[in-house]
Amino acid sequence: MSTVAEQNLPVVNALRVVLYEGQGADALDSAERNSLLNGLLDSGYAVTCARDGGTLSAPDESPLMVLGRFHEGAAPAIADAEDRVDVFTQDITSLATEAVLERVRFVREQTALRVPGEWHPWFPVIDYDRCTNCMQCLSFCLFGVYDVSNEDKIQVRNEDQCKTNCPACSRVCPEAAIMFPKYRSGPVNGEEVSDEGVEREKMKVDISALLGGDIYQKLRDRSDQAKERFAKERDETVALKERKRCLVEMQKDMDIPMEALMSLPSPDEIQRRAAEAKQKADDAIARRMRDRDGNYAEDGLKG
Amino acid sequence: MTEKPCLLYCHCAYAKVVPEETRREVLKRLNDAGVAFEAVPDLCEMSARKDPALERLAATGAIRIAACYPRAVKWLFHAAGAPLGDDQTEILNMRVQTGDDVADAMCRTGEASS
Ligand code: SF4
Ligand code: SF4
Numbered sequence: 001m002s003t004v005a006e007q008n009l010p011v012v013n014a015l016r017v018v019l020y021e022g023q024g025a026d027a028l029d030s031a032e033r034n035s036l037l038n039g040l041l042d043s044g045y046a047v048t049c050a051r052d053g054g055t056l057s058a059p060d061e062s063p064l065m066v067l068g069r070f071h072e073g074a075a076p077a078i079a080d081a082e083d084r085v086d087v088f089t090q091d092i093t094s095l096a097t098e099a100v101l102e103r104v105r106f107v108r109e110q111t112a113l114r115v116p117g118e119w120h121p122w123f124p125v126i127d128y129d130r131c132t133n134c135m136q137c138l139s140f141c142l143f144g145v146y147d148v149s150n151e152d153k154i155q156v157r158n159e160d161q162c163k164t165n166c167p168a169c170s171r172v173c174p175e176a177a178i179m180f181p182k183y184r185s186g187p188v189n190g191e192e193v194s195d196e197g198v199e200r201e202k203m204k205v206d207i208s209a210l211l212g213g214d215i216y217q218k219l220r221d222r223s224d225q226a227k228e229r230f231a232k233e234r235d236e237t238v239a240l241k242e243r244k245r246c247l248v249e250m251q252k253d254m255d256i257p258m259e260a261l262m263s264l265p266s267p268d269e270i271q272r273r274a275a276e277a278k279q280k281a282d283d284a285i286a287r288r289m290r291d292r293d294g295n296y297a298e299d300g301l302k303g
Numbered sequence: 304m305t306e307k308p309c310l311l312y313c314h315c316a317y318a319k320v321v322p323e324e325t326r327r328e329v330l331k332r333l334n335d336a337g338v339a340f341e342a343v344p345d346l347c348e349m350s351a352r353k354d355p356a357l358e359r360l361a362a363t364g365a366i367r368i369a370a371c372y373p374r375a376v377k378w379l380f381h382a383a384g385a386p387l388g389d390d391q392t393e394i395l396n397m398r399v400q401t402g403d404d405v406a407d408a409m410c411r412t413g414e415a416s417s
Binding site for chain 1: 306307308309310314315316317318320327330331333334335337338339340341342343344345347348349350351352354355356358359360362363364365371372373374375376378379381382398
């Protein structure tokens with residue numbers, strides 16, 4: 001598994017809100033708690049409902065904002081004995097949900113914590129029980145979402161470079177090991193994979209291969225033609241139309257959103273990126289083979 | 304799963320893949336059950352961000368999660384460097400189960416099946 005330090009997205013803590021109903025505070029009524037929970041979650045905050053009974057997770061280093069109906073209407077000042085965690089308290093007696101959310105937002109802004117919901121979380125997740133480390137996804141993706149770990153294992157490194165709603169790389173995985181949890185259908189959404197599912201996914205790859213050898217080649221060919229015409233006619237709209245026509249076919253084959261296809265770079269850049277990704281994949285595979293052969297040789301010597 | 308499990312609810316805030324009535328129903332039932340629980344806006348976002356909260360949640364040991372497909376949830380935690388213990392984890396799927404079924408399973412007492 002890759003270490004967190006290898007990842008691209010920065011480790012960013014989020015504000016953890018605690019709805020406190022223990023000693024020194026009155027219980028919230030059910031409707032109030034429900035409204036607060038929905039409001040906080042809709043706004044992107046993690047919430048701990050602290051009541052008697054049940055197991056809660058220990059604090060990490062994320063700042064805490066403790067909300068409660070504190071006795072005498074005054075929130076106590078709380079500090080972490082180990083000075084690791086910033087703790088903010090807020091009395092919410094007689095505050096409506098909107099006013100509470102406003103206070104929470106204020107604290108989040110003061111602490112420069114992660115802004116919830118700024119990025120639509122769409123990215124591939126690898127099922128390593130299925131993955132055979134064949135690196136096809138790495139060779140396929142032009143946006144640098146995949147990379148190789150220090151142990152030469154495929155990994156998702158740049159989640160935020162993935163094109164929203166585009167599940168194309170899951171179609172090239174021969175093992176149906178790539179999931180997009182927010183995708184509409186299985187097995188890409190994480191549904192258990194049946195043999196039939198693997199076949200279906202494979203078929204999609206075959207279809208696109210049949211249509212153009214490889215889809216980037218197909219795209220390149222079409223775009224080259226378009227470029228040629230563009231050069232001759234100096235008519236941007238014709239080139240764009242041609243590109244769109246080719247893209248519509250691919251869109252249908254692989255369920256790729258038009259916006260993702262339209263954001264593909266120029267044919268030359270596609271070629272360069274595809275070659276770079278393929279080289280990376282080939283290098284990782286070669287290193288793995290060398291290691292494996294080395295291990296065999298060592299075992300042979302030992303034996 | 305022998306100890307009292309930590310209850311974790313995922314609100315799937317940034318997509319419409321979990322039916323809204325199911326989510327609201329499960330959250331309401333947890334709220335009314337009178338037990339402590341953890342709720343997060345979107346496990347997917349937390350996984351991509353490598354949010355340290357996932358590590359603390361995985362570290363609770365026994366855990367019961369209301370989210371989506373168990374395979375997706377398992378590897379989302381893994382991707383964040385916070386693998387869930389296989390025999391201590393139960394994942395309920397709000398994409399296919401009814402709100403009532405998920406809430407019943409989340410709120411029941413006694414040992415959990417994984
Ligand atoms: S294409 Fe699939 S099996 Fe191959 S490395 Fe990528 S995730 Fe693993
Ligand atoms: S883990 Fe499942 S339920 Fe939670 S945010 Fe991701 S897709 Fe939605």
